Amino acid sequence: MKDNSNFDESVKTLKKTIPLMMKYSVPVNPTNYALWYTYASNEVPNLNRELESALKLYNTCPTFRAEQLYSKHVKNEAVDQARNLQQSIDKMMGKVGDSIGNTQNNAKSFEKEMSLCHEELAVLDAIETPMTPEAVSGFVSELLSKSMAMRDNAKSLGDSLEKAQQEIKSLRMELANSQQDALYDALTGLLNRRAFEQELDGLIELPNAHACLIIADIDHFKAFNDEHGHTMGDQVLKAVGKRLAISCSNGALAFRYGGEEFAVLIPNSTIAKAHDMAEKIRLSIERLIIKDRKTGETVANITCSFGVAAILKDRDAIDSINLADERLYNAKQQGRNQVVSTA
Numbered sequence: 001m002k003d004n005s006n007f008d009e010s011v012k013t014l015k016k017t018i019p020l021m022m023k024y025s026v027p028v029n030p031t032n033y034a035l036w037y038t039y040a041s042n043e044v045p046n047l048n049r050e051l052e053s054a055l056k057l058y059n060t061c062p063t064f065r066a067e068q069l070y071s072k073h074v075k076n077e078a079v080d081q082a083r084n085l086q087q088s089i090d091k092m093m094g095k096v097g098d099s100i101g102n103t104q105n106n107a108k109s110f111e112k113e114m115s116l117c118h119e120e121l122a123v124l125d126a127i128e129t130p131m132t133p134e135a136v137s138g139f140v141s142e143l144l145s146k147s148m149a150m151r152d153n154a155k156s157l158g159d160s161l162e163k164a165q166q167e168i169k170s171l172r173m174e175l176a177n178s179q180q181d182a183l184y185d186a187l188t189g190l191l192n193r194r195a196f197e198q199e200l201d202g203l204i205e206l207p208n209a210h211a212c213l214i215i216a217d218i219d220h221f222k223a224f225n226d227e228h229g230h231t232m233g234d235q236v237l238k239a240v241g242k243r244l245a246i247s248c249s250n251g252a253l254a255f256r257y258g259g260e261e262f263a264v265l266i267p268n269s270t271i272a273k274a275h276d277m278a279e280k281i282r283l284s285i286e287r288l289i290i291k292d293r294k295t296g297e298t299v300a301n302i303t304c305s306f307g308v309a310a311i312l313k314d315r316d317a318i319d320s321i322n323l324a325d326e327r328l329y330n331a332k333q334q335g336r337n338q339v340v341s342t343a
Contacts (some may be wrong), residue, residue: 068191131294193258209267214324
């Protein structure tokens with residue numbers, strides 16, 4: 001009864017999933033299907049809250065938001081393995097199919113030749129005159145030769161299948177390692193510039209959303225790298241990225257924009273609120289202390305400068321970026337480690 005109950009629940013969830021995806025014009029692909037199926041099942045309350053927040057903001061769930069929610073709430077090893085395995089099988093099927101096809105053809109040929117051998121044996125068995133040793137030896141040699149050829153062909157198929165399995169295993173590992181490359185920065189774990197551009201474009205297109213942009217730059221980062229080395233520099237980037245991620249709430253998202261630059265997009269915000277958020281981030285970074293694991297050396301006095309701007313409606317995304325960049329430049333010119341949100 002339990003299995004039947006589980007099946008019935010799955011059917012009910014399935015019947016809800018597709019209509020929901022159609023309602024919000026969501027493309028039907030494996031990631032979206034898994035995401036919306038989980039949403040329809042009500043099994044992950046945090047996912048439902050965050051997805052409903054996105055629906056209120058966009059009246060749909062943009063691709064990059066879907067990827068983010070999927071990675072955060074839905075993705076698990078079993079799902080990844082199934083997806084990777086399917087991709088691996090698709091790639092390898094041609095090679096394996098050729099090997100199987102050749103083996104099938106050879107097997108049919110072998111079967112035909114064995115039938116002929118059996119017929120010859122039947123004829124010889126009906127003859128009263130015994131076969132000479134030479135005739136028996138020739139017949140056995142021919143039979144052995146054909147059997148060995150079939151064995152070699154079967155071994156070739158086995159080798160092909162084993163090689164295919166190894167390649168599939170390798171592909172699965174590569175796919176698992178690169179799953180997040182499209183939208184996430186490998187060093188900091190933050191969303192990357194591509195994701196930033198997608199989200200910014202989405203915010204600009206919203207008719208009634210008031211959103212803001214923060215661009216932050218680590219002060220004197222080149223000099224820091226020259227003095228302490230790139231390994232310590234990477235630790236600083238990770239630590240700053242973590243502070244930005246922790247500071248984001250109510251739909252705000254942090255990105256590694258490039259190099260030592262970071263960005264935060266804040267939906268439903270005013271300049272004043274965005275300025276306050278940037279100030280809190282600035283203070284949290286100012287308190288950072290980084291320790292070199294090799295030398296035990298500690299480094300403090302890490303600071304960032306911030307430029308804050310409203311996202312300009314009905315304008316190119318670059319206009320909003322340039323405005324925030326201009327204010328970031330002003331923060332640098334005025335002494336660094338500060339937030340500038342006005343012209």
